[in-house]
Amino acid sequence: MYWRFSKENFERALAEDRVYFGVDGDRMPIVKRYLTEVQAGVVPRTWWPANEVGSNMSAKRDHLRKLFPGVAAFATPKPEGLLHRIIHIATKPGDIVLDCFGGSGTTGAVAHKMGRQWVLAEVSPSTVETFTKPRLMKVVNGEDPGGITQEVEWNGGGGFRVLEVGSSLYERAADRLLLADWAKGDMFARAVASQMGFAYELDGPFAGRKGRTRLAVVDGVADDVVVKSIVSYLEEEERVTIVAKSAAPEAAELLRQMSKGSRLLKAPGDLVRRGKVVR
Numbered sequence: 001m002y003w004r005f006s007k008e009n010f011e012r013a014l015a016e017d018r019v020y021f022g023v024d025g026d027r028m029p030i031v032k033r034y035l036t037e038v039q040a041g042v043v044p045r046t047w048w049p050a051n052e053v054g055s056n057m058s059a060k061r062d063h064l065r066k067l068f069p070g071v072a073a074f075a076t077p078k079p080e081g082l083l084h085r086i087i088h089i090a091t092k093p094g095d096i097v098l099d100c101f102g103g104s105g106t107t108g109a110v111a112h113k114m115g116r117q118w119v120l121a122e123v124s125p126s127t128v129e130t131f132t133k134p135r136l137m138k139v140v141n142g143e144d145p146g147g148i149t150q151e152v153e154w155n156g157g158g159g160f161r162v163l164e165v166g167s168s169l170y171e172r173a174a175d176r177l178l179l180a181d182w183a184k185g186d187m188f189a190r191a192v193a194s195q196m197g198f199a200y201e202l203d204g205p206f207a208g209r210k211g212r213t214r215l216a217v218v219d220g221v222a223d224d225v226v227v228k229s230i231v232s233y234l235e236e237e238e239r240v241t242i243v244a245k246s247a248a249p250e251a252a253e254l255l256r257q258m259s260k261g262s263r264l265l266k267a268p269g270d271l272v273r274r275g276k277v278v279r
């Protein structure tokens with residue numbers, strides 16, 4: 001029909017007497033592979049039955065109801081055995097595992113027990129409070145004896161942070177990127193600082209600091225008067241990143257001349273370049 005692997009490989013195998021045509025020599029050829037050539041263990045198959053990796057039902061019955069007696073179990077928890085297999089196949093210790101649909105937190109719990117870093121996103125605050133957070137606390141505290149705990153000899157440790165994600169700073173109108181309506185004054189400054197990796201810190205005209213670089217956020221037009229005023233607050237060897245909603249044509253050049261290493265960015269365009277956040 002067609003070469004299932006290249007003709008050259010087949011002919012090499014034939015020359016090495018590694019092609020088997022069945023007892024009578026008239027069957028579909030099979031290429032022999034020797035144990036020394038294959039990895040130890042089992043190659044994953046497509047079909048993973050519940051008796052190997054568990055099910056929603058076993059996750060509830062054998063694990064989560066015991067972990068949280070008296071709490072109505074999350075409707076669709078994955079069994080830890082299933083995530084154990086996936087994470088084992090796809091990652092190495094220290095890798096970052098992402099689950100955008102956190103739910104009861106199985107992915108985070110298993111990744112944690114397996115020595116991976118993890119990020120979960122969950123849209124429902126009540127799911128986080130009722131299921132995700134308490135479960136992961138138990139994992140960290142070594143108070144979760146179920147799931148894969150024994151198999152991977154998990155005893156607790158590590159930690160995690162829970163962050164509430166704010167509204168997007170951007171809105172899209174047709175193919176234009178705009179700032180969201182709420183992005184004004186302090187809220188705008190705080191969002192810009194956070195996006196650009198500055199610690200938010202109000203001090204004179206500045207809204208943040210990163211080493212010797214200050215951040216100034218201008219909710220309006222940065223012209224030469226604004227630029228001069230901001231630069232006058234810089235200490236020696238400090239520079240500034242100014243983010244403004246709009247800028248006079250000469251302002252960026254003036255800033256560069258007045259303060260080496262300083263720069264002027266226009267929001268939103270300069271904050272995102274080709275979908276990447278500018279830092």
Ligand SMILES: C[S@@+](CC[C@H](N)C(=O)[O-])C[C@H]1O[C@@H](n2cnc3c(N)ncnc32)[C@H](O)[C@@H]1O
Pocket residue numbers: 074076077078079100101102103104105106107121122123124127
């Ligand atoms: C099937 S559950 C996930 C189950 C989870 N893997 C576990 O083992 O418990 C799907 C979860 O995704 C959440 N979800 C749905 N849409 C979402 C979104 N856009 N962003 C984040 N989470 C979302 C739901 O609230 C629900 O908790």
